[in-house]
Amino acid sequence: MNSIDYKDYPAVSSWPDLEVLRSWHKEYITADDKDFYGDSNFMRAVDSDPLDTDEIEKQVHRLMSTAHTRVTERFCEKCHHALEHWPPVFNPQTGSKATVIRLLTTTEVEAATRNGCHFCAFLLCGLRVRGWLDVFRKIERRLQILGDDGEASLSVQQWEVRCNDNQPLWVNFPGHVATYFNTAHAAQTRLESHVMSSASKLWxxxxxxxxxxxxxxxxxxxxxxxxxxxxxxxxxxxxxxxxxxxxxxxxxxxxxxxxxxxxxxxxxxxxxxxxxxxxxxxxxxxxxxxxxxxxxxxxxxxxxxxxxxxxxxxxxxxxxxxxxxxxxxxxxxxxxxxxxxxxxxxxxxxxxxxxxxxxxxxxYSGGFCARVTNLSDGPDENPVAQCFYSRExxxxxxxxxxxxxxxxxxxxxxxxxxxxxxxxxxxxxxxxxxxxxxxxxxxxxxxxxxxxxxRPEHVAWDWDRIVTQYSAADLTIRLDPHGNVKDGEIRISVSALIRGLFQSRCEIPNKTPPFASYVLLDGGTRPCPIYTDCLGDESAIAESDNIFLLPITSGQTISKPRLKEELDDEEVERQRDYYEFMAVLDKVGTAAAKDECLEEVENSEFPAARYVLVIK
Known part of the structure; x- marks a missing residue:
């Protein structure tokens, strides 16, 4: 589709007439499932639309007193109906398909959430956490202006062949219905459900x-x-x-x-x-x-x-x-x-x-458990316990x-x-x-x-997962935490995550632990991008000769997490498993705090790396 640039779509509050809005509406309604991603033109067009939070609050408050948002036994009327008419996980007669089980609006879901509906709270939280709640509300408003009564809806995936007991579900964008769980449309709001074993009783x-x-x-x-x-x-x-x-x-x-x-x-x-x-x-x-x-x-x-x-x-x-x-x-x-x-x-x-x-x-809702009834199983079938959750x-x-x-x-x-x-x-x-x-x-x-x-102690671990999580954290080493700064040198007790300072190791013939004998450290002096305050220092992740410190004596970190989904192969020198990591952590953590301290020394030779670390 040849789409108009999103800049040609002004915010709703500034329409000179309805023609531009109708043009946006045509592109939105005719969009394919694969077009629903954050950078698509018709999605970016709504970014600058204002939200009338006072009006939204009034609508939510009014809807809280309506019959279909009232809650009995944890669920509102529409959610009760959905759970009592739930599509079975497997349906070889109809094949793999998605089934719409209820219509919804964001204000209705929020009203039922405030009344105590666990399912609506789960849906609302899923939209909010992923940043789609305001987008849905802006699209709803645009459709209302045009007299389009298209609503959002909830779809559930069914499988033709039994492979596992997982059953994806997702909230469809207003006026659209995604045809399959792995389309770009469904992926934006995808949630999960899973059939539980009969032994699960705590819920x-x-x-x-x-x-x-x-x-x-x-x-x-x-x-x-x-x-x-x-x-x-x-x-x-x-x-x-x-x-x-x-x-x-x-x-x-x-x-x-x-x-x-x-x-x-x-x-x-x-x-x-x-x-x-x-x-x-x-x-x-x-x-x-x-x-x-x-x-x-x-x-x-x-x-x-x-x-x-x-x-x-x-x-x-x-x-x-x-x-x-x-x-x-x-x-x-x-x-x-x-x-x-x-x-x-x-x-x-x-x-x-x-x-x-x-x-x-x-x-907030981190999920819920409920019994669902598959009408296709017949009226005499007992409801099945199913849990609902987000992969996040x-x-x-x-x-x-x-x-x-x-x-x-x-x-x-x-x-x-x-x-x-x-x-x-x-x-x-x-x-x-x-x-x-x-x-x-x-x-x-x-x-x-x-x-x-x-993980269990006997299960191997990928080093890059540990480096990824550590690299996402902020490191602050307070100046002179114990009055121990002398002549520009700071001695600190640390456990060290060290990358780039491992000697080459022999090939491990099998995966039977322990691997401590294969892990050696190069001694000496190395320049590295370690600062007294490393908040926001992302260069430590990419440099090949960097050293990661795990300080355990003093200091605080108070910044917002900057989590990285993955590190490229070039950023992670090699993968190492859990046993190797723990062996080095134990060894260096003990030695550093005794007589083989890691020294952090001011460095003039390498100005890009303010300090060097000396491993004795």
Whole structure:
């Protein structure tokens, strides 16, 4: 189709007449499924259209009192009808096809969402997260001006041949219907559903979130052999003891054996809060003032009590903050601290230590479970349990959050066998065997797991995935964190992710671990693009001789995540698996904090690389 340039389509508010709008409408209505992408002319044309948010709010408020948006048993009238007339996953008689199961408008879906409809909340969230909600509303307005009553709709894919139990669904653009799930049209708003096994029962129960955590922990401990580390980890030097009504510092040196404890991953931020120092060390052994704890740590204490543990490790309260020697020693033990933890609590959305663990976005939906009735199966057939989710739910909950901007939380994530995320996208569980959420408490299908960083210890890992996630994070090393800057040199305790400094290794004859003997480091001095503040420094990703640092002693990162979907082959020198990475992380992380420190030294010979790193 020879289309008019989108600049020829002015914003709706400035139409001199309806001819230009009709021209846009003709192109929009006759567009093929493959033409629905963000840069197409008819899509870009609506970008500058204003949205009357006051009018939208009035429409939503009015629709909330109508019969078809009222909610009973979790769903509105239209969603109940859709679930009771759901197309079967497989239909060999009709072949693979898409079926429209309901019409909708954005205001109607939002009204039902506010009334409590789980399905509408799921659809609305899918449009909003992907940036299509406002586009849909602008297109709806254009069609209304022209008297076109074309509505958006919900389509479900059916298969001719049974291959799996997955059933894609998507929201069609107003006035259009996509014919297949993998067209450009459907791909923009595609969601997923999956037939659940009869063993999935948690979704039918009404559970307090922390009671759900206890069930997840019990199931993992009793049923997931791969989630129990095969390594022997040393005890943390200190832990926080959680009594019924007291919190205090406790020393572990006299313990005869390990005891289960939690760890906390969180962002410090710039605000002041209570920390362990040389001055209050003695008093902390008796009691830590609970009322002085910042909200995130206070919430973590509450969570630990509820799930039945007695101890938690928090860096601010377990490392003596004004003693560099203590920092260096404790930094060398991070693999033991997080690797030996029973569970890690991640305050994923809090921007600082006062943000807390229990912040949720209003009307966010990470999916839902429901029973659907396939009328083609006959009236006597029992409804089938089906879960509904987005393939992006893992990224949204575990990667696209503020905590992910802290570079060193990658280490915490990889070392811990179980992590529970508390954030504005609700509760999310991740262990080496499974992922689940408060929306999908039994399990989340494997298609969501492609971006996972946590795997069983025996499963090989691609190095580029680790580099991708680390490179997306921001790194800030505070100047003189412990008064240790002398003559332009900063000594820091780090665990290092090092690319470009590996010696060539022998070909590995098989994939049987361990591979530590094949991993060597070149010593000496190398220029590298490491800055005192590396926020926004993307050159570190592309340079062949770069060094990635995983600082574990001090510093904060507070910038918005800049996640990269993939790295080119040229940007990743070679792929390495999970065992090799962990061997280097353990080796360098320990050595760096003792007598083989990595030195960051001001560099005049290579001005493009402000500092060089010396590996002794």
């Amino acid at each position: 039918e129960q009404t559970l307090d979130p922390l009671d759900l955590v206890k069930i997840w922990l019990a199931n993992c401990s009793n049923s997931h052999g791969v989630c129990s580390s095969r390594k022997t980890h040393g005890k943390p030097t200190r832990l926080i003891s959680i009594g019924h009504d007291s919190v205090r510092l406790t020393l572990t040196k006299d313990w005869e054996g390990p005891k289960p404890y939690a760890t906390l991953s969180y962002c410090w931020g710039n605000a002041e809060f209570i920390k362990l120092t040389s001055d209050n060390f003695g008093s902390f052994l008796n009691a830590i003032p609970h009322g002085q704890l910042p909200q995130t740590i206070r919430d973590a204490v509450h969570i630990v009590r509820r799930i039945g543990l007695e101890f938690i490790w928090v860096d601010a309260l377990c490392i003596i903050q004004d003693q560099l020697e203590d920092w260096e020693y404790e930094a060398s033990c991070m693999s033991d601290v997080y690797g030996g933890a029973y569970v890690n609590l991640a305050a994923s959305s809090a921007r600082d230590v006062h943000g807390g663990c229990f912040a949720e976005s209003q009307h 739910v893992y990224k949204e909950s575990c990667l696209n959050n503020h905590l992910a901007t802290r570079a060193w939380t990658l280490q915490e994530k990889l070392l811990t066998s179980r992590t529970i995320y508390f954030g504005d996208h609700g509760l999310f569980w991740e262990c080496r065997s499974n992922i689940a959420s408060e929306y999908l408490p039994d399990w989340i299908p494997g298609a969501v797991c492609n971006d996972r960083l946590v």
